Amino acid sequence: MRTTRTLFAAAAGTALAVALTACGSGSSGGDDNGALVVGVTPVPAGEVLAHVKDELAEKAGLDLEIKEFQDYVLPNTALQEGSLDANLYQHQPYLDDFNKSKKTDLVPVAEVYLPPMGVYSKEVDDLADLPDGATVAVPNDTTNEGRAFQLLASQGLIELKADAGPDASPADVAENPKKLVFKELDPAQLPRSLDDVDAAVINNNFALDAGLSPKKDAILLETAKDNPYNNVLAVKKGEEDDPRVKKLADLLTSPEVAKFIEDTYQGSVLPVGRG
Known part of the structure; x- marks a missing residue:
């Protein structure tokens, strides 16, 4: 059986310390009235979250804080450690593999879009x-x-x-x-x-x-039909019922966000259920 290989593994220890320091001001520690801190990679997740923050969140009564990462490892480590409340950037197979290899307990809340490889x-x-x-x-x-x-x-x-x-x-x-x-x-x-x-x-x-x-x-x-690689909004197990997470999941799966994805990416990213 081969060992799971992850991005930027050689620098993971140092990078984690830096990332947690950078994100340390964000976590609400379960405060349902505080800002929801969400980790993303810049494109498309960061752009989708920025649209939600700028156009939809205030009306929904949701305070969003967005933290950008340049790799696939640190958004999950920061979520597990509590520096993030949620993240959006990965598909379910990657999340499952990460949980298995890193002994984390992160769970999906909603499927949002397919970024076809x-x-x-x-x-x-x-x-x-x-x-x-x-x-x-x-x-x-x-x-x-x-x-x-x-x-x-x-x-x-x-x-x-x-x-x-x-x-x-x-x-x-x-x-x-x-x-x-x-x-x-x-x-x-x-x-x-x-x-x-x-x-x-x-x-x-x-x-x-x-x-x-x-x-x-x-x-x-890739085509969208029967594709298991939809990107998911993820949280640490036990936080699925956080009212802020539920609000964000509803916004991310709304017709407004689907239209934003379709208009912005012109078929290069597909909202779930629209491909």
């Missing part, structure tokens, strides 16, 4: 044109790497072993007719890798942050 290339316009021996960069965290391999397998580029699950790795590739070479990278580095590889499978938020349009620029994009 895509394959990007500066070398070819069609996956079928990838040359034999092409180098394909993939995320190096367990659940997103497995997601990338499932996406490639869906187009027949590779065939996975029958027992390969959502955490599939290069070791689970049963057939590789083009003899593709897989380069495992931190997800945040994948957009920058496009100059050095033939193709890269990139998480939606990092693609958007790098100025890519998943809808226009991806040569392959």
